[in-house]
Amino acid sequence: MVAKWRELADRLAEQIRSGEYAPGAQLPQIRDLVEAGEGSKSTVHQAYKALEAEGLVTSSRGHGTVVRPRTPLKRLGIARYDKAKWRDGDEVAFIADRVASGREYKRNEQTQTVSRVEASDVVAEGLRIPVGSEVYARARLVKEGTQPTHTLTSYYRPEHVEGTRIVDPTPGPAGRGGGYRVLYDAGYEIDHMREALFARVPTADEVKLLQLPSGEPVVELHRTTYTADGTVIEYAIGLHAASRFAWEYDFKVPDSAQDGKGQK
Amino acid sequence: MVAKWRELADRLAEQIRSGEYAPGAQLPQIRDLVEAGEGSKSTVHQAYKALEAEGLVTSSRGHGTVVRPRTPLKRLGIARYDKAKWRDGDEVAFIADRVASGREYKRNEQTQTVSRVEASDVVAEGLRIPVGSEVYARARLVKEGTQPTHTLTSYYRPEHVEGTRIVDPTPGPAGRGGGYRVLYDAGYEIDHMREALFARVPTADEVKLLQLPSGEPVVELHRTTYTADGTVIEYAIGLHAASRFAWEYDFKVPDSAQDGKGQK
DNA sequence: TAGTGGTCTAGACCACTTC
DNA sequence: AAGTGGTCTAGACCACTAA
Numbered sequence: 001m002v003a004k005w006r007e008l009a010d011r012l013a014e015q016i017r018s019g020e021y022a023p024g025a026q027l028p029q030i031r032d033l034v035e036a037g038e039g040s041k042s043t044v045h046q047a048y049k050a051l052e053a054e055g056l057v058t059s060s061r062g063h064g065t066v067v068r069p070r071t072p073l074k075r076l077g078i079a080r081y082d083k084a085k086w087r088d089g090d091e092v093a094f095i096a097d098r099v100a101s102g103r104e105y106k107r108n109e110q111t112q113t114v115s116r117v118e119a120s121d122v123v124a125e126g127l128r129i130p131v132g133s134e135v136y137a138r139a140r141l142v143k144e145g146t147q148p149t150h151t152l153t154s155y156y157r158p159e160h161v162e163g164t165r166i167v168d169p170t171p172g173p174a175g176r177g178g179g180y181r182v183l184y185d186a187g188y189e190i191d192h193m194r195e196a197l198f199a200r201v202p203t204a205d206e207v208k209l210l211q212l213p214s215g216e217p218v219v220e221l222h223r224t225t226y227t228a229d230g231t232v233i234e235y236a237i238g239l240h241a242a243s244r245f246a247w248e249y250d251f252k253v254p255d256s257a258q259d260g261k262g263q264k
Numbered sequence: 265m266v267a268k269w270r271e272l273a274d275r276l277a278e279q280i281r282s283g284e285y286a287p288g289a290q291l292p293q294i295r296d297l298v299e300a301g302e303g304s305k306s307t308v309h310q311a312y313k314a315l316e317a318e319g320l321v322t323s324s325r326g327h328g329t330v331v332r333p334r335t336p337l338k339r340l341g342i343a344r345y346d347k348a349k350w351r352d353g354d355e356v357a358f359i360a361d362r363v364a365s366g367r368e369y370k371r372n373e374q375t376q377t378v379s380r381v382e383a384s385d386v387v388a389e390g391l392r393i394p395v396g397s398e399v400y401a402r403a404r405l406v407k408e409g410t411q412p413t414h415t416l417t418s419y420y421r422p423e424h425v426e427g428t429r430i431v432d433p434t435p436g437p438a439g440r441g442g443g444y445r446v447l448y449d450a451g452y453e454i455d456h457m458r459e460a461l462f463a464r465v466p467t468a469d470e471v472k473l474l475q476l477p478s479g480e481p482v483v484e485l486h487r488t489t490y491t492a493d494g495t496v497i498e499y500a501i502g503l504h505a506a507s508r509f510a511w512e513y514d515f516k517v518p519d520s521a522q523d524g525k526g527q528k
Numbered sequence: 529t530a531g532t533g534g535t536c537t538a539g540a541c542c543a544c545t546t547c
Numbered sequence: 548a549a550g551t552g553g554t555c556t557a558g559a560c561c562a563c564t565a566a
Binding site for chain 4: 265267268269303304305306307310324325326327
């Protein structure tokens with residue numbers, strides 16, 4: 001049996017997808033639909049909540065319910081880790097990023113806090129150390145304008161970063177060139193990486209932190225960064241608002257029968 | 265102001281995360297919480313719906329509300345495309361897959377339909393052809409047991425697959441070795457790929473198709489497969505239940521200043 | 529048949545925004 | 548003050564499951 005609110009929601013969703021309600025357009029007010037015989041206020045409200053959870057609209061008191069504009073996805077490829085960006089100073093990074101993104105460069109807001117914490121099981125596994133070992137955690141919250149887009153927390157082994165600018169809890173984004181530049185200066189040049197990602201529903205805390213619209217999923221990214229000799233120099237966990245990002249990877253089709261060593 | 269249902273939901277969520285309610289355990293019945301003064305039936309129900317949307321519990325009529333067990337993520341690395349799997353026949357594929365996954369090999373259920381359709385804009389862009397051109401679409405719905413896990417629809421240019429077993433609408437998974445084997449036999453050996461992925465909320469249709477639990481996001485995967493000379497031989501779109509998969513990619517840190525060609 | 533969650537109503541009241 | 552969505556109630560009734 002199909003519930004009344006589901007029928008109404010489906011009908012409105014169809015009208016939104018067909019463009020009958022364009023992005024930014026306002027849906028009928030709840031009381032009007034009640035008047036029109038779509039059901040009681042609770043029923044219509046339930047339909048509106050469903051549309052909100054499906055990412056189609058946003059409701060707010062006083063404003064009404066409007067069709068959510070679809071923001072273009074920011075495409076993340078491995079070019080964002082280009083050594084030229086961080087090795088050769090800020091000026092180069094500035095140009096490289098502007099060229100790579102093909103649009104106006106705008107420095108993102110970013111808050112940062114550095115702390116010494118005990119490694120959780122997933123962090124410990126990532127850094128190849130025992131659970132409970134002390135590590136440095138550098139947590140950033142990145143915004144586009146005033147809207148948070150993602151968090152990124154890097155974990156380091158103390159012996160790799162002790163005494164560097166990474167540990168120095170000054171304000172601002174870890175100095176010129178960022179964390180990889182600092183590690184480079186300390187004798188650790190990054191060489192290869194592994195990224196693992198999956199999507200899930202955010203917790204209530206994460207919804208508040210990232211100011212997520214109702215129903216928006218998050219993508220959790222786990223990044224392991226190695227030096228040439230295979231040492232893990234950084235393990236990072238990122239949490240991204242799903243509607244803002246896409247990830248792209250290029251790779252050769254592996255052939256274990258030929259190269260006999262798997263991928264990488 | 266914090267709503268009453270949100271408070272109740274947060275309290276229960278905390279108890280679930282702390283293990284006070286273990287996976288499979290049953291939450292108090294709605295009427296009991298009403299009795300206990302947590303609010304009216306609607307209020308308690310709203311809290312339970314929130315927990316369901318957060319992926320913590322599943323409710324069903326007659327059964328009650330139980331804590332959802334967390335299924336381990338299936339890790340997808342590029343080793344799943346190993347040429348040895350499809351080039352050297354079924355026997356090798358059997359062994360390679362069992363070795364790679366490290367667990368009992370079990371042939372997944374898979375339904376398949378082949379049709380000739382007009383290319384949508386995204387498919388046209390993927391195959392580098394004009395919008396509206398005719399293409400072959402091979403759609404699979406993959407299940408683990410009786411539970412669907414993902415869909416995968418491959419699109420091909422007609423001139424690449426006309427007359428091959430791919431187009432032949434026989435039952436079963438496209439013959440020995442799958443689609444890549446067929447292309448290989450037709451003179452098109454796959455060489456490199458690009459995968460792009462992002463997460464979103466499913467549509468109502470997709471919820472039904474994949475039998476998704478309430479609130480579960482999906483991950484959409486776009487895969488472009490090339491031959492050695494850069495021809496796009498397949499463009500595929502997959503839709504995955506988010507709670508079942510994680511993706512892993514290994515790569516070298518690029519250095520445009522040194523190799524002067526970016527990544528590929 | 530008894531017990532579970534799900535839907536729906538009618539209405540009161542609250543929180544936020546705009547005028 | 549007027550208008551928007553959001554919360555909450557009390558109760559009726561429905562749909563599904565298990566005994």
